[in-house]
Amino acid sequence: MMSAPGVCAPVLDQVHSEALAAMVGEGGLILDPADRAAYETPARYAGGVAAAVVRPATTEQVSAVVAYCVRHGLKFVPQGANSGLAEGSTPDMSGGHVVLSLDRLIAPLEIDIADRTATVGAGVRLSALNAALEPHGLFLPIDLGADPSLGGMAATNTGGARFLRYGDMRRHVLGLEVVLADAAGTVLQLSHGLRKDNAAIALRQLFVGGCGAFGIITKVTVEIHHRPRQSAAALLVPRDAEAVLPLLQAFEAEAGSTLTAFEGMSKAAMSRAIDHVPSLSNPFAGGIPDYAVLVELTRSWAPREGEASLDEVIQQIAGEVLEHDDSPLVDALFGPTEKMWALRHGLSEGLRASGPVVGFDLSFRRRDLARFRREAIAMLDVGFPDFALCDFGHVADGGVHFNLVRTGAADPVRYQALREAVLTLAVKGFGASFSGEHGLGRAFQDAYDRFTPRLVQDYSAAVAAVFGAGSAAVRLGPPRGN
Ligand SMILES: Cc1cc2nc3c(=O)[nH]c(=O)nc-3n(C[C@H](O)[C@H](O)[C@H](O)COP(=O)(O)OP(=O)(O)OC[C@H]3O[C@@H](n4cnc5c(N)ncnc54)[C@H](O)[C@@H]3O)c2cc1C
Secondary structure, eight states, rough: OOOOOOSSSOOHHHHHHHHHHHHOOOEEOOOOEEEEEEEEHOOOSSOOEEOOOEOSSSSHHHHHHHHHHTTTTTTEESSSSSSSSSSSSSEEEEEEEEEOOOTOOOEEEEEEEEEEEEEETTTTTTTHHHHHGGGGTTEEEOOOOOOOOOHHHHHHOOOOTTHHOOOGGGTEEEEEEEEESTTTTOOOEOOOSOOOOOOSTHHHHHHHTOOTOOOEEEEEEEOEOOOOOOOEEEEEEEEEEGHHHHHHHHHHHHHHHHHEEEEEEEEHHHHHHHOTTOOOOOOOOOOOOOOEEEEEEEEOOOOOTOOOOOHHHHHHHHHHHHHHHHHHHEEEEOOHHHHHHHHHHHHHHHHHHHEEEEEEEEEOOOGHHHHHHHHHHHHHHHTTTTTEOOOOEEEGTTTEOOOEESSOHHHHHHHHHHHHHHIIIIIIIIBBBBBBSSOOGGGHHHHHHHHHHHHHHHHOOOOOOOOSSSSSOOSSSOOOOO
8 A cells, every 4th residue: 555755745655545534534644745744753753654644532442443453454553642752652754654543532531549540541641641640639640751642651650750760550550441553453351450469470461662563552550659748858069970879879878758750961061051941040059060969869758746847857867978978979969759759750852952963861870870970971072072971860669861961973884883783882881771761763673683682572573463563663583574
């Protein structure tokens, strides 16, 4: 049916168009290039061209569309809110992929307060779920700078800034409904919101983080939590990058389960945010430090009589750490929680506004973070001075958004050399993961082919084959032709 690289007109032929429109209604099929654009353009990277965008509104419609596509050899890419950063939710330039958008799957949105769970259609946005939960004092605590769909969050296993306290989607998904990419569009119900269920193997976990390779998620049941009723935050200035881990250990020991976030920010990332985000100003009286950490403590209960407030607790812990000989801490700023978070939340926008970003979503054992950073800076200084390192990240879980802003002219060869150098140092040198929390997609297919052990690739491809043809957006097998 479709090929014609680079074309902008729809390449889905009339027979397929009419068949798909009959399944999803006229409003559910988008062929017009202007209307397709939002579905073709990812949050990062260049985007591609879709043969069409199909927007089923029910599980039955998803099943019918998928079965039709599989039977007629039409490739498709599942898409949620299209906020992914691995280029997995958009078509390539061939014009040969149908975008299967789940954005009309916004029912149900059911909250079970007694069970502390919510069951939602895959297209429900995180903000919509949290708005519905707020009057009940509840929330889904996965916190990030985008507004993804619950289906996309399950498919990518979203982490976020409060992973340290609450974990990722994997820890929250208690049930899934999925449509397999087979010729029947088989619908599988995988658990029903049970916290404990050992009656079968936890098949649903294959779909969490599977990035659509095993099937299409149409409904998600998640565990939800009580919203914090007390919080306190501080910006900590560590002695140097090596001091971040001892500082974290001190807070983990003293703050226990109230420790909710511990986010690292480099000077270059903070400077760009302060320069480019109009609502931000420099909170540091003595100039922006080389590195800072945003630390947050929360409690789900209201202040109790006689109990120290979290503001007092955070100041006390910081004060005690400061008094140590050879303290890992040199300064600490305290203030309202939202004010302390503002700088952290402005980092991505600041980087984007300051130039083209080369993003790496790396994950390390925590003890390796400082040494990797030191070695990577030395390597970049010598080989890539035209890229400014603006790293930040969820350091408590070993995550680092090792992002670089290009300061020189665009050069695809140098760009590839940079990716190769950073990924080789991280993965081969430190046993890091090239995808800490952003999942898999075209942007990292080369890294998957290169760094994921061949046996793991083979078994993953075999499992995908059991579930059907796969969505083809993420290839889990070894490179074709090998
Ligand atoms: C500013 C910004 C900050 C971010 N911060 C974080 C962060 O801190 N932590 C983090 O983990 N991520 C972060 N992300 C990445 C992104 O928001 C997450 O990966 C998110 O979970 C993607 O959800 P989505 O609905 O947008 O999915 P999409 O982008 O639409 O899709 C992502 C992948 O999932 C697949 N997919 C989507 N929906 C389904 C479905 N229903 N069934 C099967 N497959 C599906 C797609 O095919 C694709 O492979 C950030 C993104 C931005 C732009």
